[in-house]
Amino acid sequence: MKLKQKWPLALIHKAQVAMFLVAVGTVANAEAQTTATAPVSLVPVATGLVNPWALAFLPDGQFLVTERAGRMRIVSASGQVGPALSGLPAVATGGQGGLLDVVTDTDFARNRRIFFCFSEPAAAGSSRGGGNSTALARATLADDGRGLQNVQVIFSQRPKVESALHFGCRIAQTADGHLFVTLGDRYHRKDDAQKLDNHHGKVIRITADGAAPPDNPFAKQAGALPEIWSYGHRNSQGATLAPDGKLWMHEHGPQGGDEVNQPQPGRNYGWPVITYGENYGGGKLGEGTAKAGMEQPLHYWVPSIAPSGMAFLTSTRYGTAWQGSLFVGSLKFGTLHRLELAAGKVQREEKLLQGNGERIRDVRQGPDGLLYMVTDSPQGRLLRLQPN
Numbered sequence: 001m002k003l004k005q006k007w008p009l010a011l012i013h014k015a016q017v018a019m020f021l022v023a024v025g026t027v028a029n030a031e032a033q034t035t036a037t038a039p040v041s042l043v044p045v046a047t048g049l050v051n052p053w054a055l056a057f058l059p060d061g062q063f064l065v066t067e068r069a070g071r072m073r074i075v076s077a078s079g080q081v082g083p084a085l086s087g088l089p090a091v092a093t094g095g096q097g098g099l100l101d102v103v104t105d106t107d108f109a110r111n112r113r114i115f116f117c118f119s120e121p122a123a124a125g126s127s128r129g130g131g132n133s134t135a136l137a138r139a140t141l142a143d144d145g146r147g148l149q150n151v152q153v154i155f156s157q158r159p160k161v162e163s164a165l166h167f168g169c170r171i172a173q174t175a176d177g178h179l180f181v182t183l184g185d186r187y188h189r190k191d192d193a194q195k196l197d198n199h200h201g202k203v204i205r206i207t208a209d210g211a212a213p214p215d216n217p218f219a220k221q222a223g224a225l226p227e228i229w230s231y232g233h234r235n236s237q238g239a240t241l242a243p244d245g246k247l248w249m250h251e252h253g254p255q256g257g258d259e260v261n262q263p264q265p266g267r268n269y270g271w272p273v274i275t276y277g278e279n280y281g282g283g284k285l286g287e288g289t290a291k292a293g294m295e296q297p298l299h300y301w302v303p304s305i306a307p308s309g310m311a312f313l314t315s316t317r318y319g320t321a322w323q324g325s326l327f328v329g330s331l332k333f334g335t336l337h338r339l340e341l342a343a344g345k346v347q348r349e350e351k352l353l354q355g356n357g358e359r360i361r362d363v364r365q366g367p368d369g370l371l372y373m374v375t376d377s378p379q380g381r382l383l384r385l386q387p388n
Helices: 014-018 190-194
Strands: 040-049 052-057 063-067 071-075 099-104 113-121 132-141 148-156 168-173 179-183 202-206 228-231 238-241 247-251 258-261 299-301 307-312 326-330 336-342 345-352 360-365 371-375 380-387
Touching: 040 063, 040 071, 052 360, 052 371, 052 380, 063 099, 063 380, 071 099, 099 168, 113 148, 113 168, 132 168, 132 179, 148 202, 168 247, 179 247, 238 307, 238 326, 247 307, 307 371, 326 360
Parallel strands: 052 099, 168 238, 307 360
Antiparallel strands: 040 380, 052 063, 063 071, 099 113, 113 132, 132 148, 168 179, 179 202, 202 228, 238 247, 247 258, 258 299, 307 326, 326 336, 336 345, 360 371, 371 380
């Protein structure tokens, strides 16, 4: 299903034309960002991908890659791009919608299970009308690697609305098998992010079967959806677990104000009441940058970098100085941002890959301890960040 793309003119950031160097704001008194001099280079692993959105690693050294137009492919360890897998559900493509994140189950070697999210069209003849929403499905990768089996949608964002914007959707699976999923505010429904009777602008936590765990913060609150973990988010396209198992995520601000957050159960992260950004085209948005009962970001960017993809580096493949850093890709500038952390706060930022010119859509640490990325382009690539 093809979405009719309705892009507001205001979505064009005026700062994108005027500025290339990124100014950074932080809540903690972080040092000014610096230009990286680490001895690394980009090594192409595969080319010929069409707007890839996410990658996951298979035990045999192969990669699982999603393309936004609704295709999932296996890329061999040598970089050969395979045919589209069969078995995917209908996907509402267009604008920011399509096939989005994918992760392998923590027990994939035994069960060959994967989880993926996508923009889901309303069922034909639905009594609740049309529209679309972010959905999460689980499936089994066939032994021959040609398709998906036992595909089941285990969660659908409610309500469905007519929009081609702000689907969000990154997935992080915890050690107990539960799933965190980030959900966008759908742009025109931004005020929903402050309400608990819908899934817009939320982080949810569900079991591998799609149920709400009984210890979720709103599981017993009347009028609240039990899957909600945190709220007041805008549009998150990056989420990952830290080495201690805690969830970190980032989200797009409006014009400025991209944020890094560590979502805590039941907490309100402020959108659209507080933000470090402004309306597209300029002008105040919300009530300011702070309000009682609303959380401050751990880090923010003004102007926006349009973050997408996020990974902690746990290996020492790039030396001990980088170990424990949080890496965030930029769609706007094609840079890779390394955030040094201490006591759960960002202390320093370093920009890598300046002048690369490719929109970084996803960032993951591979089983070999190296960082891998996909670039969002009709001629998208799978890249490895190689220590020289």
